[in-house]
Amino acid sequence: MEIVRELPLDQVLLGDCVPLMDMLPPASVHCVFADPPYNLQLRGELRRPDDSLVDGVDEDWDRFTDFAAYDRFTREWLTACRRVMRKDGTIWVIGSYHNIFRIGAILQDLGFWILNDVVWRKANPMPNFRGRRFTNAHETMIWAARDRDSRYKFNYQAMKSLNDDVQMRSDWFIPLCTGDERLRNQHGLKLHPTQKPEALLHRVLLASTSPGDIVLDPFLGTGTTASVAKRLHRHFIGIERHPAYAEAAIGRVRRTKPGVGAGESTPTRRDMPRVPFGSLVERGLIAEGTKLFDKQRRVAAIVAADGSLVSGDIRGSIHKVGATLQNAPSCNGWTFWHFERGGVATALDVLRSENPAP
Numbered sequence: 001m002e003i004v005r006e007l008p009l010d011q012v013l014l015g016d017c018v019p020l021m022d023m024l025p026p027a028s029v030h031c032v033f034a035d036p037p038y039n040l041q042l043r044g045e046l047r048r049p050d051d052s053l054v055d056g057v058d059e060d061w062d063r064f065t066d067f068a069a070y071d072r073f074t075r076e077w078l079t080a081c082r083r084v085m086r087k088d089g090t091i092w093v094i095g096s097y098h099n100i101f102r103i104g105a106i107l108q109d110l111g112f113w114i115l116n117d118v119v120w121r122k123a124n125p126m127p128n129f130r131g132r133r134f135t136n137a138h139e140t141m142i143w144a145a146r147d148r149d150s151r152y153k154f155n156y157q158a159m160k161s162l163n164d165d166v167q168m169r170s171d172w173f174i175p176l177c178t179g180d181e182r183l184r185n186q187h188g189l190k191l192h193p194t195q196k197p198e199a200l201l202h203r204v205l206l207a208s209t210s211p212g213d214i215v216l217d218p219f220l221g222t223g224t225t226a227s228v229a230k231r232l233h234r235h236f237i238g239i240e241r242h243p244a245y246a247e248a249a250i251g252r253v254r255r256t257k258p259g260v261g262a263g264e265s266t267p268t269r270r271d272m273p274r275v276p277f278g279s280l281v282e283r284g285l286i287a288e289g290t291k292l293f294d295k296q297r298r299v300a301a302i303v304a305a306d307g308s309l310v311s312g313d314i315r316g317s318i319h320k321v322g323a324t325l326q327n328a329p330s331c332n333g334w335t336f337w338h339f340e341r342g343g344v345a346t347a348l349d350v351l352r353s354e355n356p357a358p
Contacts, residue, residue: 007024007025007028007214007235007237008024008237009214009235009236009237010226010230010235010236010237010253011237011238012220012223012226012238012239012240012246012249012250012253013237013238013239013240014240014241014243014246015239015241016239016241017077017080017218017219017239017241018076018077018080020239021077021080021081021083021084021216021218021239022080022083024084024216024237025084026083026084027084027085027086027087028084028086028214029084029085029086029089029214029215029216029237030085030086030088030089030153030209030210030213030214030215031089031090031091031092031205031208031209031213031214031215031216032081032084032085032089032090032091032092032215032216032217032218033091033092033094033201033204033205033215033216033217033225034077034081034091034092034093034094034217034218034219035093035094035095035194035196035217035219035221036074036077036093036095036099036103036218036219037064037070037073037099037219038095038096038098038099038194039064039067039070039098039099040096040098067102070099070102071102071106074099074102074103074106075106075109075110077218078103078106078107078110078112079110080218081216081218082110082111082112082146084216085146086146087146087147087150087151088146088150088151088152088153089145089146089150089152090115090143090144090145090146090150090152090153090208091107091112091143091144091146092141092142092143092204092208093107093141093142093144094120094139094140094141094196095139095140096136096139096140097136097140100139100140100142103142104117104142107142107144111146111147111148112144112145112146112147113144113145113146113147113148113150114142114143114144115143115144115145115152115154116142116143116170117140117141117142117143117170118140118141118142118143118170118171118172119138119139119140119141119170119171119172120138120139120140120141120172120174120200121137121138121171121172121173121174122137122138122139122174122175122176123173123174123175123176124175124176124178125137125138125176141204143208152208153208153209153210154207154208155206155207155208155210155265157265158206158207158265159203159206159207161265162203162206168207172200172203174197174199174200174203175197175199176197177195177196177197177198177224181197181198182195183195183222183248183252185244191222191244191245191248192221192222192245192248194221195221195222195224196221196224197224198224198227198228200224201224201225201228201229202228202231202232205225205228205229205232205234206232206265209232209234210234210264210265211232211233211234211262211263211264212233212234212235213234213235214234214235214236214237215229215234215235215236215237216236216237216238216239217236217237217238217239218239219239219240220238220239220240220245220246220249221240221242221245221249222245222248222249222252223238223245223248223249223250223252223253225238226238226249226252226253227249227252227253227256230253230256230258231256231257231258231259231263232259232263233258233259233261233262233263234263275352275355276307277307277317277318277333277334277348278306278307278308279307280307280348280351280352280355281303281305281306281307282307283355285351285355286303286339286348286351287303288303288304288305289302289303290302290303290339291303291339291340292309292318292337292338292339292348293337293338293339293345294322294336294337294338295336295338295345295347297345299311299325299326301314301321301325301337308321309321309333309337311325317333318333318334318336318337318348319331319332319333321333322336322337333348334347334348334349334352335347335348335349339351
């Protein structure tokens with residue numbers, strides 16, 4: 001008899017991510033956001049020209065003996081992530097030039113299907129103090145589906161709405177985490193050296209999840225993913241092995257209030273209920289005998305009682321007749337065909353939007 005394991009929803013789990021993920025049931029999470037150790041390979045302290053110490057990443061969790069050890073670590077946690085991801089799930093992994101290319105290759109080796117690499121352009125990057133390289137002004141995120149044939153979720157219209165109704169690009173200009181959002185210890189120093197801004201996670205989760213979805217973060221840090229998930233009405237499972245970070249994340253989540261809405265985003269046309277054109281005819285929303293025409297009024301057709309269109313010897317659906325008259329392989333009849341309403345040419349799609357399926 002199979003043992004059904006309950007998910008630890010909206011909890012911060014203290015410990016190493018691989019054994020804790022192994023305790024989760026397979027195919028149980030909708031989305032993973034991972035901000036793994038960068039493996040910076042730092043040797044000694046990094047100082048500014050005035051000899052002051054740079055508050056960089058020098059913690060033990062970012063130290064690996066060599067690239068082979070880092071690759072083994074990466075393969076283990078990505079394998080664990082893939083097991084718990086649903087077939088339609090996606091994963092986001094963020095990193096710098098030190099690690100993101102190695103991670104990308106291992107993602108592909110394990111069967112993930114890369115959808116995008118997204119460049120997070122930092123509005124206020126840390127300068128290159130030695131003056132021997134370009135300033136590192138960005139980090140790279142890889143967005144990948146569980147496999148090549150996944151029917152993954154992408155809230156295209158939400159991203160377009162977020163970007164003033166212009167298609168969202170793959171370079172995101174977002175400031176570093178600063179001000180009140182930055183968590184600090186009792187000495188006023190940064191609690192975590194690579195705390196991510198909430199704006200970044202807001203966009204990630206809005207793009208690839210829906211309200212009620214489960215988001216897993218195997219390297220939760222101080223809880224940005226969990227906090228944003230709660231605000232957007234998503235469930236989260238956070239894993240963090242550093243006790244101080246985990247404690248901070250728990251407190252941060254407790255202070256976070258869910259958004260006043262339902263966390264929903266604008267649906268795409270694919271997400272909207274399917275409405276047959278014939279249903280508009282039988283409901284009397286467009287009458288039999290109505291003349292339809294394209295936007296330029298070059299071709300026309302008449303609506304039949306069964307919802308088909310008639311144009312000369314051509315008869316068929318709004319899509320088939322539109323395609324035939326244009327000598328095209330296909331046609332979206334909803335946007336191609338128009339009718340006269342109040343002296344204005346109005347697309348059938350407007351009528352469909354105003355009168356969704358009952």
